[in-house]
Amino acid sequence: xxxxxxxxxxxxxxxxxxxxxxxxxxxxxxxxxxxxxxxxxxxxxxxxxxxxxxxxxxxxxxxxxxxxxxxxxxxxxxxxxxxxxxxxxxxxxxxxxxxxxxxxxxxxxxxxxxxxxxxxxxxxxxxxxxxxxxxxxxxxxxxxxxxxxxxxxxxxxxxxxxxxxxxxxxxxxxxxxxxxxxxxxxxxxxxxxxxxxxxxxxxxxxxxxxxxxxxxxxxxxxxxxxxxxxxxxxxxxxxxxxxxxxxxxxxxxxxxxxxxxxxxxxx
Amino acid sequence: xxxxxxxxxxxxxxxxxxxxxxxxxxxxxxxxxxxxxxxxxxxxxxxxxxxxxxxxxxxxxxxxxxxxxxxxxxxxxxxxxxxxxxxxxxxxxxxxxxxxxxxxxxxxxxxxxxxxxxxxxxxxxxxxxxxxxxxxxxxxxxxxxxxxxxxxxxxxxxxxxxxxxxxxxxxxxxxxxxxxxxxxxxxxxxxxxxxxxxxxxxxxxxxxxxxxxxxxxxxxxxxxxxxxxxxxxxxxxxxxxxxxxxxxxxxxxxxxxxxxxxxxxxxxxxxxxxxxxxxxxxxxx
Numbered sequence: 346x347x348x349x350x351x352x353x354x355x356x357x358x359x360x361x362x363x364x365x366x367x368x369x370x371x372x373x374x375x376x377x378x379x380x381x382x383x384x385x386x387x388x389x390x391x392x393x394x395x396x397x398x399x400x401x402x403x404x405x406x407x408x409x410x411x412x413x414x415x416x417x418x419x420x421x422x423x424x425x426x427x428x429x430x431x432x433x434x435x436x437x438x439x440x441x442x443x444x445x446x447x448x449x450x451x452x453x454x455x456x457x458x459x460x461x462x463x464x465x466x467x468x469x470x471x472x473x474x475x476x477x478x479x480x481x482x483x484x485x486x487x488x489x490x491x492x493x494x495x496x497x498x499x500x501x502x503x504x505x506x507x508x509x510x511x512x513x514x515x516x517x518x519x520x521x522x523x524x525x526x527x528x529x530x531x532x533x534x535x536x537x538x539x540x541x542x543x544x545x546x547x548x549x550x551x552x553x554x555x556x557x558x559x560x561x562x563x564x565x566x567x568x569x570x571x572x573x574x575x576x577x578x579x580x581x582x583x584x585x586x587x588x589x590x591x592x593x594x595x596x597x598x599x600x601x602x603x604x605x606x607x608x609x610x611x612x
Numbered sequence: 613x614x615x616x617x618x619x620x621x622x623x624x625x626x627x628x629x630x631x632x633x634x635x636x637x638x639x640x641x642x643x644x645x646x647x648x649x650x651x652x653x654x655x656x657x658x659x660x661x662x663x664x665x666x667x668x669x670x671x672x673x674x675x676x677x678x679x680x681x682x683x684x685x686x687x688x689x690x691x692x693x694x695x696x697x698x699x700x701x702x703x704x705x706x707x708x709x710x711x712x713x714x715x716x717x718x719x720x721x722x723x724x725x726x727x728x729x730x731x732x733x734x735x736x737x738x739x740x741x742x743x744x745x746x747x748x749x750x751x752x753x754x755x756x757x758x759x760x761x762x763x764x765x766x767x768x769x770x771x772x773x774x775x776x777x778x779x780x781x782x783x784x785x786x787x788x789x790x791x792x793x794x795x796x797x798x799x800x801x802x803x804x805x806x807x808x809x810x811x812x813x814x815x816x817x818x819x820x821x822x823x824x825x826x827x828x829x830x831x832x833x834x835x836x837x838x839x840x841x842x843x844x845x846x847x848x849x850x851x852x853x854x855x856x857x858x859x860x861x862x863x864x865x866x867x868x869x870x871x872x873x874x875x876x877x878x879x880x881x882x883x884x885x886x887x888x889x890x891x892x893x894x895x896x897x
Binding site: 355357478479508509511512515516519561564565567568569570571572573574575579580581582583584585 | 709730
């Protein structure tokens with residue numbers, strides 16, 4: 346079950362999207378999110394959707410992978426849709442049927458709008474992490490946000506923490522699966538009972554997981570020290586980045602889409 | 613030969629925890645490690661062998677006594693970087709020592725920390741991966757590799773620093789037989805061909821036998837120190853430390869207890885066969 350979580354994972358590859366400069370990808374993702382939230386109507390989603398389609402086509406990662414990841418977020422999506430329908434105003438969708446009176450046109454429209462927005466949001470950010478190794482990603486963040494050091498924000502340390510967190514996601518997922526199986530073998534029951542019972546059943550999973558995470562952290566700290574880690578000072582980088590024609594093409598497309606949406610907002 | 617690590621009269625104890633009084637983990641340990649040798653440190657769990665290893669590159673500081681690495685005092689903060697660059701360390705669990713999510717990025721980690729310029733870094737990463745035979749996997753994610761492969765990546769990450777000495781703390785304890793063979797082969801080759809000093813901490817006898825020199829520890833002290841042949845003569849003593857001896861030595865030991873005159877430190881199967889043939893009257897095939 347935990348294997349299905351694909352958010353935050355990286356699929357190595359050599360596609361157009363993979364080879365974009367991570368700094369550019371990060372910037373593009375930020376612009377993408379801005380554009381997504383500016384979208385005034387369903388036509389706007391068409392523009393974003395087309396853009397996303399290009400990303401999917403030129404990344405070599407099938408949409409199926411993403412939708413497997415989406416499944417774990419189904420709750421948030423349903424939740425959002427539910428409240429949008431509930432609190433939407435406007436005319437009832439089916440004026441003739443009285444028990445469907447709460448189903449208002451405006452609400453359903455809003456709900457659909459939000460669902461599409463959330464899915465596109467997840468798609469966009471997922472493809473960023475699918476095609477960019479976490480190290481590159483944090484590298485890019487460190488470089489893009491370097492100016493913030495002036496404000497005493499520990500940019501390098503934050504980036505390092507992110508890298509490590511991302512690196513340990515698969516390891517800890519494996520570990521969780523193992524613990525779940527071990528507890529099941531001892532007769533633990535995670536599938537029946539009401540929600541309180543089930544939540545309580547998670548305690549014997551979380552405690553061993555937490556303890557082992559601390560032990561791992563300690564060993565990792567030793568291993569890092571052994572490899573001469575001493576903070577961000579005087580570090581050089583294995584990855585050297587330079588913008589290529591790909592980056593400029595991608596940026597041009599993004600800016601075109603963004604201006605189109607801004608035009609939609611204005612008119 | 614020059615000494616690379618000199619430990620003299622080292623004692624160390626962990627701070628007490630939850631009312632458990634601290635017992636000394638190391639007691640008056642003295643040990644010199646020669647440049648280029650392959651040293652195995654043997655001992656059962658909790659005998660202080662890992663604690664000792666952590667003193668070799670300044671992860672722990674001597675409580676009393678001293679540790680010198682290439683004539684630098686390992687308790688001086690300003691020496692630590694230079695010491696760690698020269699004495700690399702590989703741990704038991706490969707999962708907990710890989711920092712990056714792609715093999716070559718992980719190998720480069722130490723070089724980034726040391727501020728090695730980019731062109732040289734690429735060259736050293738290639739070289740290190742080549743040495744452990746993992747070049748093919750350079751773009752793979754570590755969590756998809758086998759245990760033995762992960763451990764070889766960890767070794768490459770240390771080799772990239774071009775250390776003079778590698779300390780391996782039970783590097784094969786979590787591996788399957790195949791992974792153990794891979795790792796041991798890599799370690800032996802590094803020692804023979806690259807002249808890197810190897811300190812292998814282990815509780816596998818068949819691994820210790822491959823070393824030039826074996827140090828046996830028990831209760832925070834060094835109990836035996838010599839060539840494998842010398843050390844494995846003391847079958848009784850090793851048993852009392854709840855350590856095994858190689859199966860061939862075990863057999864010889866049993867034969868001697870039956871008053872059959874055989875040499876005791878027989879370490880390889882071929883050698884053992886020869887001895888047995890001679891004992892049975894030199895039957896030639």
